[in-house]
Amino acid sequence: MLTISTPAILFPATSLILLAYTAKMIQLANLIRSLKKQYLADRDKAVLSQIVSLRRRIYLIRNMQACGILSFITGGVCMMMLFWGFQLLAEYIFGLSLTLLLISLFLSFKEIRISVSALNIELGLISKSRKL
Secondary structure (H helix, E strand, O other): OOOOHHHHHHHHHOOOOOOOOHHHHHHHHHHHHHHHHHHHHHHOHHHHHHHHHHHHHHHHHHHHHHHHHHHHHHHHHHHHHOOOOOOHHHHHHHHHHHHHHHHHHHHHHHHHHHHHHHHHHHHHHHHHHHHH
């Protein structure tokens, strides 16, 4: 049986995830601004391709945040349904909350893979320049 404390356990975890997503978004926004200035100065195609990659990452982070927020909201709604005695409805809503949280985490995994791929390209460029 689902009790009100079960969805309440997700609140601290979801809050921390949303905080991490926001920090990541701010970091990427600053990087994009910096790369934009660099691109406007020298029109380097490598910088433009980095900006395109960052656009994909920003899109993923936006969706990660949206799913995280919806998970947080549905967790609160679940607690309200339990408080009002709607046990079956609360269980379905809790399932939705967990699903949204898992989607958010999957998108985070996907964003991390893009980030690591971009870093590997940068490291490859450094290795090539050292060999010359």
